[in-house]
Amino acid sequence: MIRTRFAPSPTGFLHIGGARTALFSWAFARHHGGQFILRIEDTDVARSTPDAVQAILDGMNWLGLTHDEGPFYQMQRMDRYKAVIQQMLAAGTAYPCYTSPDELERKREEQRAKGLKPRYDGTWRPEPGKILPTPPADVPPVVRFKNPTDGVVAWDDLVKGRIEIANAELDDLVIARADGTPTYNFCVVVDDWEMAITHVIRGDDHVNNTPRQINILKALGTEIPQYAHLSMILGDDGQKLSKRHGAVSVMQYDDEGYLPEAVLNYLGRLGWSHGDEEVFSMPQFCEWFNLDHITPSAAQFNTEKLNWLNAHYLKLADNARLVALVQPRLEARGVSITASPSLEAIIGLYKERVSTLNELADAAEVFYIDLHPQAEILAQHLTPEALPALAEFVAGLTDVAWEAPAINALIKRCIGNHGLKMPKLAMPLRVLLTGQAQTPSVDAVIVLFPRERVLKRLAAIPYN
Numbered sequence: 492m493i494r495t496r497f498a499p500s501p502t503g504f505l506h507i508g509g510a511r512t513a514l515f516s517w518a519f520a521r522h523h524g525g526q527f528i529l530r531i532e533d534t535d536v537a538r539s540t541p542d543a544v545q546a547i548l549d550g551m552n553w554l555g556l557t558h559d560e561g562p563f564y565q566m567q568r569m570d571r572y573k574a575v576i577q578q579m580l581a582a583g584t585a586y587p588c589y590t591s592p593d594e595l596e597r598k599r600e601e602q603r604a605k606g607l608k609p610r611y612d613g614t615w616r617p618e619p620g621k622i623l624p625t626p627p628a629d630v631p632p633v634v635r636f637k638n639p640t641d642g643v644v645a646w647d648d649l650v651k652g653r654i655e656i657a658n659a660e661l662d663d664l665v666i667a668r669a670d671g672t673p674t675y676n677f678c679v680v681v682d683d684w685e686m687a688i689t690h691v692i693r694g695d696d697h698v699n700n701t702p703r704q705i706n707i708l709k710a711l712g713t714e715i716p717q718y719a720h721l722s723m724i725l726g727d728d729g730q731k732l733s734k735r736h737g738a739v740s741v742m743q744y745d746d747e748g749y750l751p752e753a754v755l756n757y758l759g760r761l762g763w764s765h766g767d768e769e770v771f772s773m774p775q776f777c778e779w780f781n782l783d784h785i786t787p788s789a790a791q792f793n794t795e796k797l798n799w800l801n802a803h804y805l806k807l808a809d810n811a812r813l814v815a816l817v818q819p820r821l822e823a824r825g826v827s828i829t830a831s832p833s834l835e836a837i838i839g840l841y842k843e844r845v846s847t848l849n850e851l852a853d854a855a856e857v858f859y860i861d862l863h864p865q866a867e868i869l870a871q872h873l874t875p876e877a878l879p880a881l882a883e884f885v886a887g888l889t890d891v892a893w894e895a896p897a898i899n900a901l902i903k904r905c906i907g908n909h910g911l912k913m914p915k916l917a918m919p920l921r922v923l924l925t926g927q928a929q930t931p932s933v934d935a936v937i938v939l940f941p942r943e944r945v946l947k948r949l950a951a952i953p954y955n
Contacts, residue, residue, distance in 0.1 A: 493525030494689050497551075497558075498679070500532045501543035504740030505550035507792070508694060508724050508732060511758045515721065515785070516692045517556045518759075521777040528686055529561035534675055536566070550741035554751050555773070563686070565678050572673035575681050575711070576634055576666060584710040585666060587632035588615040589624075610662035611635070634667035636677075636707055644702040649719035649782040651695070656702040664703050676700055680707045688716050692782075695720040719782050724761060725791045732792055748820075748847030750808065753801040762790035770803060798846040805842050805851070813838045813851065820852040821859070832858050832939040840931050840939065857925045858939060862948060864926040872919040872928070873952065880909040880916050885949045893942055899934040924948055 495516040499509050520527040529551065533539040548562070565572075579585035590598075590611070599609035615623060616637065626632070638661050645655040666677035673681075679700075683691060698720050708715050724732045744754050755773060763786070765771070765779045805813070814835050818828055828834055834855060841854040873881075884905045891897050906916050917933045924945065930936050937945055 492689070493520055493523035494528060494687050495520045495525065495692055496528040496530050496683070496686065496688050498530040498532050498682070499547050500535060501540060501547055502535055502538040503543055504742070505547045507741060507758070510550065510554060510741045510754075511724065511761055512693055512721060513551065513556050514554070514755060514758050515763070515780070518777045518780040519690060519692060519782065522780045526559040528563070528688070529558035530563045530682060530686070531565065532675065532678065533564055533566050534673070534678055546740060546742065553742060553745055554755055560686075563682070565682065568678070568682070569673065571685070572678055572681055573667070573671065576673060576677070579636070579710065580634065583617070583637070585634050585636050586615060586617050587626070588635045588665075589626050589630045589632045590614055591630050613663065616663060631669040633665045633669050635663040636666045636710070638663050638703070638706055644705050646701065646705060646715070646718055649690075649717055650722070650785050651698075651720055651787050654698070658706070661703060661706070666707070676703055677707065680704050680711070683716055684708060684711060684713045690719065691716045692719045692721065695722050719785070721785065722762060722787055722789045725789050727792055727794055729791065748849035748851070749797070749801050750804045750848070753797065753804045756804070757797045757800050761792070762786050770800065802846040805845060805848070808842070810835045810839050810842070813842060813848070816848050817852050817855060820848060821856060824852075824856065826856050826859050829859060831941050836939055840935055844931065857927070862926050864922050868922050868926070868928065872922050874915070876909070876911065877915050877919050880905045880911055881919060881949070881952065883908065884916065884920070885946065888942065888946060888949070893938060895932070895934040895938050898937050902934065923952060
């Protein structure tokens with residue numbers, strides 16, 4: 492049984508890199524008919540917050556990345572971690588270390604001064620025939636893992652290939668602090684062991700943790716999972732993705748008007764490929780997904796491509812669903828959705844012309860508010876030659892059939908009577924009715940409004 496896990500630390504929001512890791516872990520489990528586990532690694536008590544936990548859960552829920560087990564919280568498993576540490580102390584694979592923090596820092600400074608890599612010097616490490624110092628009464632000990640001193644720790648990374656680290660490069664990791672609290676690297680090992688995780692898919696910032704974790708797993712006598720370390724995501728500018736790129740939280744993409752299926756589709760192509768396929772559903776992604784086609788090089792975020800995908804999914808989306816997503820955005824602006832015109836009709840007309848839900852809300856808003864077009868736009872399009880045709884058009888609106896073909900015929904009659912081309916009348920009509928120079932077909936826009944509102948907006952213009 493393939494078992495993967497997503498194990499974020501609740502010290503901030505679920506960011507786009509974490510979301511991609513979750514997606515790949517979820518899809519790998521789904522591809523193999525396995526299980527996907529959600530684990531909250533909240534041992535950093537000083538930085539972990541309930542709000543951050545909720546933000547992670549909200550982000551996972553919005554994306555639809557459902558877990559089969561969990562969420563498990565490490566802080567609720569402290570007794571188990573401490574019990575395993577006691578077993579390791581008894582087995583001699585861990586030992587108490589009484590080196591104080593001040594003494595440890597002094598020794599590290601001495602090592603740096605000699606050009607050496609700062610590391611624990613093994614003062615309290617038990618060895619055959621070695622006599623240990625007398626434990627000081629005033630220093631509570633940490634617990635260190637007794638790392639092997641020779642040979643190498645190696646694994647075949649499913650993304651990066653063979654990786655080997657000499658054990659001589661690794662010092663004895665602290666697995667429990669002086670107050671008895673187990674450390675992050677140790678909790679991860681116990682969780683992956685007891686949750687029977689078969690594949691650890693995570694960011695390559697964890698590569699340095701992997702040899703230590705493998706050695707602890709070996710000391711526990713358990714199976715070693717397979718590891719796949721995903722390369723970082725770069726921003727549009729080629730720099731490491733950060734807050735300044737706007738990727739603060741996955742839920743920010745919801746705020747900015749992206750559909751979750753567009754974000755998922757985009758993340759799926761961020762460092763992974765299936766031929767030249769750019770657009771795919773999540774069932775299709777899970778069917779295709781494997782770790783062989785993940786690139787070991789950094790992936791670069793491309794906002795234009797995300798916008799293109801989002802526009803694609805907006806076109807496909809059911810209008811009623813889009814109403815449910817756009818209406819709260821309008822209400823948040825204080826825009827009341829009246830009975831007429833129909834928001835669903837507006838969305839049906841505009842959804843193929845926008846890239847986000849927020850742009851769709853922008854387009855819909857003008858149908859419900861008191862409009863005051865900008866003077867410079869009016870001056871540009873309300874030309875003297877257009878005014879007589881506009882006056883004739885307004886007069887004809889009072890009794891024309893309120894349907895697009897009839898209004899289109901009226902427009903053509905007016906421009907024919909005055910020797911104009913279509914834009915000379917259509918452009919001022921767009922500006923007067925919507926404040927925008929670019930809209931769908933002007934007759935289709937007009938019929939969305941009640942006749943009285945169109946007449947009111949057009950009546951405010953001096954025609955002579």
